[in-house]
Amino acid sequence: MSTVSGPRRGGRVSGGDYSAQKAENASAPKIPHLLRRIAQLFEPHRAALSLTITLVLIGAAISVVPPLLTKRAFDEGLFPPGGDPNIPILLQLVSIMVGLWIASAALGVWQTYLTATVGNKVMGALRVRLFDQLQRMELAFFTRTKTGVIQSRLQNDVGGVAGVLNNTVSSVIGNTVTVIAAFISMLVLSWQLTIVAVIVLPGIVIAQRRVGQVRARIATKTQESLSNMTAITQESLSVSGILLSKSFNQQTVETERYSQENDLQVGLQVRQQMSGQWFFATVNIFLSIIPAIVYVVAAYLITGGVDVTAGTIVAFTTVQARLMFPLLGLMRVALDLQTSSALFARIFEYLDLKPAIIDKPDARAVRTDALGAVAFDNVTFRYPDADASTKATLQSVSFSIEPGQYAAFVGPSGAGKTTVSYLIPRLHEASDGLVLFAGDDVRDLTQDSLIQNIGIVSQETYLFHASIAENLSYARPDASVEQLEAAARGANIHNTIMSFPEGYATIVGERGYRLSGGEKQRIAIARVLLKDPSVLILDEATSALDSISERTVQGALDTASRGRTTIAVAHRLSTVRSADVIFVVDAGEIVERGTHSELIAGGGVYSRLYAEQNCTD
Numbered sequence: 001m002s003t004v005s006g007p008r009r010g011g012r013v014s015g016g017d018y019s020a021q022k023a024e025n026a027s028a029p030k031i032p033h034l035l036r037r038i039a040q041l042f043e044p045h046r047a048a049l050s051l052t053i054t055l056v057l058i059g060a061a062i063s064v065v066p067p068l069l070t071k072r073a074f075d076e077g078l079f080p081p082g083g084d085p086n087i088p089i090l091l092q093l094v095s096i097m098v099g100l101w102i103a104s105a106a107l108g109v110w111q112t113y114l115t116a117t118v119g120n121k122v123m124g125a126l127r128v129r130l131f132d133q134l135q136r137m138e139l140a141f142f143t144r145t146k147t148g149v150i151q152s153r154l155q156n157d158v159g160g161v162a163g164v165l166n167n168t169v170s171s172v173i174g175n176t177v178t179v180i181a182a183f184i185s186m187l188v189l190s191w192q193l194t195i196v197a198v199i200v201l202p203g204i205v206i207a208q209r210r211v212g213q214v215r216a217r218i219a220t221k222t223q224e225s226l227s228n229m230t231a232i233t234q235e236s237l238s239v240s241g242i243l244l245s246k247s248f249n250q251q252t253v254e255t256e257r258y259s260q261e262n263d264l265q266v267g268l269q270v271r272q273q274m275s276g277q278w279f280f281a282t283v284n285i286f287l288s289i290i291p292a293i294v295y296v297v298a299a300y301l302i303t304g305g306v307d308v309t310a311g312t313i314v315a316f317t318t319v320q321a322r323l324m325f326p327l328l329g330l331m332r333v334a335l336d337l338q339t340s341s342a343l344f345a346r347i348f349e350y351l352d353l354k355p356a357i358i359d360k361p362d363a364r365a366v367r368t369d370a371l372g373a374v375a376f377d378n379v380t381f382r383y384p385d386a387d388a389s390t391k392a393t394l395q396s397v398s399f400s401i402e403p404g405q406y407a408a409f410v411g412p413s414g415a416g417k418t419t420v421s422y423l424i425p426r427l428h429e430a431s432d433g434l435v436l437f438a439g440d441d442v443r444d445l446t447q448d449s450l451i452q453n454i455g456i457v458s459q460e461t462y463l464f465h466a467s468i469a470e471n472l473s474y475a476r477p478d479a480s481v482e483q484l485e486a487a488a489r490g491a492n493i494h495n496t497i498m499s500f501p502e503g504y505a506t507i508v509g510e511r512g513y514r515l516s517g518g519e520k521q522r523i524a525i526a527r528v529l530l531k532d533p534s535v536l537i538l539d540e541a542t543s544a545l546d547s548i549s550e551r552t553v554q555g556a557l558d559t560a561s562r563g564r565t566t567i568a569v570a571h572r573l574s575t576v577r578s579a580d581v582i583f584v585v586d587a588g589e590i591v592e593r594g595t596h597s598e599l600i601a602g603g604g605v606y607s608r609l610y611a612e613q614n615c616t617d
């Protein structure tokens with residue numbers, strides 16, 4: 001599936017060793033039918049493109065006329081056979097020329113507007129498609145890929161093809177037409193001189209392809225380096241990153257890490273810009289000396305009795321000079337296309353990713369008659385990127401939770417409790433066995449309706465950099481102020497919010513860093529209360545709090561769990577004593593189950609853990 005790899009979340013690369021980052025640095029992905037796929041991006045804009053092509057054709061046709069008028073201006077206006085200059089004819093020809101140039105400039109502006117609109121719309125649509133595709137990817141994709149690397153594809157790669165999307169169509173058509181028209185005019189003027197003018201072209205085309213290949217390779221490396229830079233920025237300039245680097249006094253190291261990648265980037269940018277320079281300089285020299293060669297050849301032709309007038313030579317060299325720019329333009333476009341094919345390949349690679357967890361074609365909504373029932377039947381689960389030789393994270397796990405029950409999962413760290421809770425909303429897919437929600441296999445349900453019925457308060461509370469009100473209404477965008485406040489009251493946070501000078505309009509800061517841990521958790525609980533799901537998953541929601549905050553949050557959790565199935569993942573056994581059922585997970589298996597008093601009486605793992613935590617009955 002994805003060729004993208006990277007360390008697991010939390011598995012940050014260690015000092016000076018960026019090998020894990022470089023794992024992203026595979027060569028440009030091979031995408032079949034790349035050009036056709038790029039062309040397909042323009043399909044929705046066929047009408048605008050047709051108009052652009054028409055404008056380009058008209059513009060190109062217009063641009064061929066003035067040089068031909070030049071010949072007449074010379075031969076009939078300035079130097080008519082055997083007489084003084086013919087001013088009226090000259091003025092007439094000059095005014096036609098001026099009119100044509102004005103028309104051509106106006107067409108140019110119109111055409112630029114059209115191509116810029118189409119190009120930017122195509123780019124915008126590509127960005128949204130990519131974003132949407134990423135939204136649909138399973139959780140495991142994000143745990144194994146650096147956020148910065150993902151961001152870079154969206155921003156740097158899509159942004160990098162903007163020039164090509166904006167200019168290619170008009171440039172290719174406009175320049176091709178001008179080149180062909182100029183070529184025909186040259187042939188009409190003198191076929192002998194035309195041969196002289198185009199003799200070097202095949203060599204130039206071959207050289208250009210070579211340069212393009214080199215550039216594409218450099219472009220791939222440049223984008224990979226940009227992606228690493230974005231990853232470093234994202235990692236070290238986030239609130240968590242800066243806290244980490246400050247607390248370990250690693251700012252200098254971070255700057256050095258950034259600076260190393262930056263040096264690489266600067267070098268690559270220079271190489272990319274320089275890679276075509278010698279080529280274009282050489283082409284320029286060739287094209288510039290052609291008029292001089294034409295004069296010499298014309299002299300020989302005249303001497304040999306061929307009819308070549310002064311007007312023909314002037315017109316010919318004018319046309320030839322005008323051929324130079326479109327020709328160079330075409331070469332640049334070809335080069336840019338080759339260069340950006342590396343970027344397009346990276347974009348299409350992400351667009352072609354297949355989400356591992358998708359709805360079946362006949363997936364149905366969650367049934368309402370058994371809402372709240374959750375069960376595992378012989379579930380085995382191994383993380384997709386886990387070593388196949390190691391033991392599965394969950395092995396033959398079976399349990400059944402009735403609607404409205406409070407079920408707690410306890411056990412040592414790393415036992416697999418959180419993993420159990422992730423399989424219920426299908427954040428991961430069971431490798432074997434059945435996960436049942438309201439009596440149905442979760443794989444037979446639409447993800448929309450499944451998630452609709454589940455609320456999650458996770459270990460790490462995530463809040464957007466927005467106001468408290470906006471963070472709350474994320475769960476229900478149409479919620480009224482009264483509903484927001486009711487939820488906040490339920491979560492014991494209303495009074496705290498009202499004590500802030502800006503109340504519900506208080507901006508919580510990046511990831512909610514301006515709030516205390518307990519406040520953040522209570523906001524997360526209020527958010528889930530607004531969602532009002534039939535099943536609530538609480539993952540260690542009180543683990544990081546002191547006893548007073550814990551009591552407040554616990555009160556909020558009790559309100560939240562009332563009237564719905566609650567699945568609580570807990571470390572602190574004191575919080576789960578009143579649970580209807582407790583499952584003790586150890587090394588991926590459920591080793592004990594029952595109520596608190598049953599488990600204490602059983603004298604097994606639970607009673608031992610309970611004793612270790614110095615809890616008293």
Ligand SMILES: Nc1ncnc2c1ncn2[C@@H]1O[C@H](COP(=O)(O)OP(=O)(O)OP(=O)(O)O)[C@@H](O)[C@H]1O
Pocket residue numbers: 008140143383384385386393411412413414415416417418419420569571
């Ligand atoms: N994305 C992942 N890829 C591979 N292994 C993972 C991944 N996430 C978790 N694990 C591993 O799966 C095992 C179970 O993790 P899980 O988070 O379910 O444990 P837990 O019981 O909730 O632990 P804790 O109480 O410490 O939160 C651990 O060994 C962990 O290292």
